[in-house]
Amino acid sequence: MLTIKNLTANVDSKEILRGVDLDVKAGEVHAIMGPNGSGKSTLAHILSGRDGYEVTGGEILYKGQDLLRLETEERAQQGIFLAMQYPVELPGVNNMTFLRESMNAIRRSRHEAEIDAVSFMKLVREKAASVKFDQKLLKRSVNAGFSGGEKKRNEILQMAMLEPYLAILDETDSGLDIDALRTVADGVNLLRSPERSMIVVTHYQRLLEYIEPDHVHVLAGGRIIRSGGKELALELEAKGYGWLLEEAAA
Amino acid sequence: MGLPNIEMENFVETEYAQGFVTEIESDTLPPGLDEAVVRTISERKGEPPWMLEKRLTAYRHWLTMREPNWAEVKHPPINFQDISYYSSPKKKPVLDDLDQVDPELLATYEKLGIPIEEQKALAGVAVDAVFDSVSVATTFRESLAEAGVIFCSMSEAIREYPELVEQYLGSVVPHKDNFFAALNSAVFSDGTFVFIPKDVKCPMELSTYFRINEANTGQFERTLIIAEERSHVSYLEGCTAPMRDENQLHAAVVELVALEDARIKYSTVQNWYPGDNEGRGGIYNFVTKRGDCRGNRSHISWTQVETGSAVTWKYPSCILRGKDTVGEFYSVAVTKGMQQADTGTKMIHIGENSRSTIVSKGISAMHGSNAYRGLVRVAAKAENARNHTQCDSLLIGDRCAAHTFPYIEVKNPTAQVEHEATTSKVSEDQLYYCRQRGLSEEDAVSMIINGFCKEVFNELPMEFAVEAQKLLAVSLEGAVG
Numbered sequence: 240m241l242t243i244k245n246l247t248a249n250v251d252s253k254e255i256l257r258g259v260d261l262d263v264k265a266g267e268v269h270a271i272m273g274p275n276g277s278g279k280s281t282l283a284h285i286l287s288g289r290d291g292y293e294v295t296g297g298e299i300l301y302k303g304q305d306l307l308r309l310e311t312e313e314r315a316q317q318g319i320f321l322a323m324q325y326p327v328e329l330p331g332v333n334n335m336t337f338l339r340e341s342m343n344a345i346r347r348s349r350h351e352a353e354i355d356a357v358s359f360m361k362l363v364r365e366k367a368a369s370v371k372f373d374q375k376l377l378k379r380s381v382n383a384g385f386s387g388g389e390k391k392r393n394e395i396l397q398m399a400m401l402e403p404y405l406a407i408l409d410e411t412d413s414g415l416d417i418d419a420l421r422t423v424a425d426g427v428n429l430l431r432s433p434e435r436s437m438i439v440v441t442h443y444q445r446l447l448e449y450i451e452p453d454h455v456h457v458l459a460g461g462r463i464i465r466s467g468g469k470e471l472a473l474e475l476e477a478k479g480y481g482w483l484l485e486e487a488a489a
Numbered sequence: 490m491g492l493p494n495i496e497m498e499n500f501v502e503t504e505y506a507q508g509f510v511t512e513i514e515s516d517t518l519p520p521g522l523d524e525a526v527v528r529t530i531s532e533r534k535g536e537p538p539w540m541l542e543k544r545l546t547a548y549r550h551w552l553t554m555r556e557p558n559w560a561e562v563k564h565p566p567i568n569f570q571d572i573s574y575y576s577s578p579k580k581k582p583v584l585d586d587l588d589q590v591d592p593e594l595l596a597t598y599e600k601l602g603i604p605i606e607e608q609k610a611l612a613g614v615a616v617d618a619v620f621d622s623v624s625v626a627t628t629f630r631e632s633l634a635e636a637g638v639i640f641c642s643m644s645e646a647i648r649e650y651p652e653l654v655e656q657y658l659g660s661v662v663p664h665k666d667n668f669f670a671a672l673n674s675a676v677f678s679d680g681t682f683v684f685i686p687k688d689v690k691c692p693m694e695l696s697t698y699f700r701i702n703e704a705n706t707g708q709f710e711r712t713l714i715i716a717e718e719r720s721h722v723s724y725l726e727g728c729t730a731p732m733r734d735e736n737q738l739h740a741a742v743v744e745l746v747a748l749e750d751a752r753i754k755y756s757t758v759q760n761w762y763p764g765d766n767e768g769r770g771g772i773y774n775f776v777t778k779r780g781d782c783r784g785n786r787s788h789i790s791w792t793q794v795e796t797g798s799a800v801t802w803k804y805p806s807c808i809l810r811g812k813d814t815v816g817e818f819y820s821v822a823v824t825k826g827m828q829q830a831d832t833g834t835k836m837i838h839i840g841e842n843s844r845s846t847i848v849s850k851g852i853s854a855m856h857g858s859n860a861y862r863g864l865v866r867v868a869a870k871a872e873n874a875r876n877h878t879q880c881d882s883l884l885i886g887d888r889c890a891a892h893t894f895p896y897i898e899v900k901n902p903t904a905q906v907e908h909e910a911t912t913s914k915v916s917e918d919q920l921y922y923c924r925q926r927g928l929s930e931e932d933a934v935s936m937i938i939n940g941f942c943k944e945v946f947n948e949l950p951m952e953f954a955v956e957a958q959k960l961l962a963v964s965l966e967g968a969v970g
């Protein structure tokens with residue numbers, strides 16, 4: 240699904256990623272952990288194609304093609320979804336309109352028929368219920384005035400609607416109450432299938448109890464300094480990052 | 490006046506570049522304005538003496554006035570002696586074939602989905618006889634006549650209904666009102682006249698579209714709509730297609746009169762040629778629009794979507810004279826490229842319990858400059874007057890500008906006047922977010938803009954609203970980044 244080889248990248252001519260390698264196979268869930276400012280969100284934005292990040296070396300293959308050559312929207316149309324750490328507000332744009340426009344843009348790009356109003360309404364209701372998203376929020380403007388948790392749930396709703404092949408969740412669990420955490424995990428688990436993959440960026444072991452990653456990676460100083468199974472997350476929870484950083488420096 | 494006018498010269502050049510033939514017809518007066526010109530206009534139109542008198546009075550007053558310069562717009566001085574003030578209404582088309590029309594203009598028509606015959610009419614190309622005698626227009630007029638509604642050109646109204654015209658023309662916008670109104674009152678070429686008798690709900694939306702045969706009303710258009718007691722009318726003006734016109738200066742006057750319990754809804758979509766990217770050749774649109782809620786409980790509503798013209802100067806207003814009257818103003822104004830717009834409204838509360846609502850949405854992109862100027866005046870006798878003003882600006886990019894000038898004058902302590910203003914920007918983050926969800930940048934911008942303008946679009950008649958959305962998307966194409 241996704242292969243990242245020796246990726247280096249700058250932001251504002253400052254080197255943030257210093258050689259990241261990652262191989263995500265179809266059906267796998269990878270967790271990325273790491274100290275604040277280590278480059279996790281940077282990696283996520285580079286995968287989704289945000290402007291302002293300069294890739295200085297390495298390559299990224301997505302479904303066998305050179306990802307870096309695709310425009311942001313093309314990546315989305317081909318199934319990459321990023322649940323953002325800081326979801327953006329779109330005042331005046333109705334949440335349902337946004338979802339529908341987005342779905343249809345993706346469908347059009349795949350030469351599929353647009354979804355009709357009736358089927359769309361049915362689908363939103365269903366998905367909103369499945370991720371426990373308050374139906375009242377559907378009628379409001381996208382994220383405008385939403386609470387932190389509501390914004391995160393909205394990201395999960397969008398993910399559930401768009402059914403991406405590669406979903407990247409950037410700290411979707413941060414700032415969520417326990418119930419919401421479960422909901423996010425359920426959203427991810429619902430989507431889990433042999434043809435979909437996920438990268439879950441998180442600071443907390445707790446989420447991984449619900450999600451059960453196949454692999455856990457530690458990103459620090461712009462490099463993956465340790466990879467392991469889900470037990471690595473437990474170890475980190477208990478010991479912090481200090482020992483790993485020392486080992487990496489040694 | 491009398492200064493060399495570079496803007497005009499450039500304009501002519503552009504026209505040549507685009508293959509316009511500037512053949513001067515025998516029935517066009519040479520440029521220049523004096524009393525003889527005013528007399529000639531009136532005579533050619535076969536007007537009665539009182540009409541000539543009105544024109545002359547206006548002309549003499551205009552001579553004492555100076556062009557206003559308070560608006561937030563800049564343009565080279567207009568030489569009023571360089572303009573021809575009369576040409577035969579049945580002018581020959583200036584082009585023979587669509588091939589001669591600016592391909593960019595055609596591309597825009599294409600995107601707006603305008604039928605080919607209509608494209609020709611708009612671009613000033615000869616149209617088929619079939620189209621010229623639109624049978625739908627005839628059917629339309631017949632059913633209106635049955636209801637007792639008068640809907641005709643101003644020239645026709647002066648001939649056929651002189652007592653109505655004499656009674657109402659200039660009663661809302663007197664010639665002394667402002668420089669451009671005075672000029673219009675002296676030399677107006679033609680326009681639209683609407684009369685809805687007592688108790689009649691006009692059976693259909695009245696649209697200038699159906700008067701396309703007589704659309705060549707020129708640069709000094711005059712519109713008068715009278716709604717008698719308890720009558721209703723909805724009038725649509727303009728067209729989403731960018732219209733070419735060889736006249737650079739447009740100074741129209743629109744007067745609305747609503748008697749007791751009458752309702753007038755006036756919707757405009759304005760998309761005159763904005764000029765090239767340097768702003769050359771665009772239309773100067775200086776319009777005076779005013780509605781008089783003369784009768785108690787009467788209701789006048791202005792809705793406008795303005796995307797065209799190089800310079801726009803326009804304040805559709807309501808005089809809330811009667812008790813319990815309602816005035817509304819809903820506006821979307823877009824400026825991009827080098828476009829400048831100074832628009833807004835005036836709500837003059839005179840009657841008790843009069844209420845007004847102002848919703849103004851200004852969008853500026855590229856080097857566009859957008860100013861909102863709104864006056865809310867509550868007279869001493871206007872007990873319990875209420876106004877709510879919502880004035881929002883949206884900026885796209887960082888080279889454009891938005892200004893807001895609210896003027897509030899309250900002479901009655903019971904008045905409630907509220908003003909809210911916001912300025913927002915279409916941010917990189919927003920575009921990224923939308924693109925991450927599969928939308929192209931253009932789709933994203935148009936979605937954000939439609940959201941921003943929703944309250945105004947909701948006021949437009951359904952079909953017009955759809956067209957207006959498309960128009961906005963097309964006008965802002967490429968405005969980002």
Ligand SMILES: Nc1ncnc2c1ncn2[C@@H]1O[C@H](COP(=O)(O)OP(=O)(O)OP(=O)(O)O)[C@@H](O)[C@H]1O
Binds near residue numbers: 275279
């Ligand atoms: N636009 C930017 N301009 C300057 N520096 C930036 C920019 N974006 C990111 N950085 C820097 O890059 C580094 C990595 O940031 P990033 O957001 O990827 O960290 P993170 O691992 O996601 O951290 P957190 O766990 O706090 O979310 C930080 O030092 C950050 O300040």
Ligand SMILES: [Mg+2]
Binds near residue numbers: 324
């Ligand atoms: Mg982060």
